[in-house]
Amino acid sequence: MMTMAHDAVMSGPEGQKKTKDRIWREIWWSGFGVEVTRFCRSCDICQRTIAKGRVPSVPLGKMPIIDTPFDRIAVDLVRPIFPPTQRGNKYIRTVMDYATRYPDAVPLKNIQAETVAEASTSQHVYQS
Numbered sequence: 001m002m003t004m005a006h007d008a009v010m011s012g013p014e015g016q017k018k019t020k021d022r023i024w025r026e027i028w029w030s031g032f033g034v035e036v037t038r039f040c041r042s043c044d045i046c047q048r049t050i051a052k053g054r055v056p057s058v059p060l061g062k063m064p065i066i067d068t069p070f071d072r073i074a075v076d077l078v079r080p081i082f083p084p085t086q087r088g089n090k091y092i093r094t095v096m097d098y099a100t101r102y103p104d105a106v107p108l109k110n111i112q113a114e115t116v117a118e119a120s121t122s123q124h125v126y127q128s
Contacts (some may be wrong), residue, residue: 016040066099
């Protein structure tokens with residue numbers, strides 16, 4: 001219902017007010033306004049065409065200063081790499097320490113829990 005009311009056939013997506021007016025003529029439910037507003041804000045075309053300066057900037061939060069090495073780390077898995085290495089490794093498990101910015105990368109053949117856990121707990125000789 002909201003998609004049909006929001007996307008006008010000849011002009012594309014309309015704003016929140018026109019969408020609410022179109023739906024209001026046909027049906028109403030509890031929480032109607034909030035749901036229509038959320039739907040309109042999630043519209044891909046509306047997000048791309050909104051005028052600059054209309055979206056308020058969000059204040060940045062304060063990040064805690066991490067002094068102790070390896071007190072907090074970031075762990076990530078890199079997507080499949082194509083083509084795989086000669087040893088069949090297609091993924092990379094990365095770790096970075098927030099305090100020292102020390103990076104660590106381990107090649108992986110798969111991203112099953114056991115493989116990732118082994119890469120995190122054992123010493124690896126870095127060979128591709």
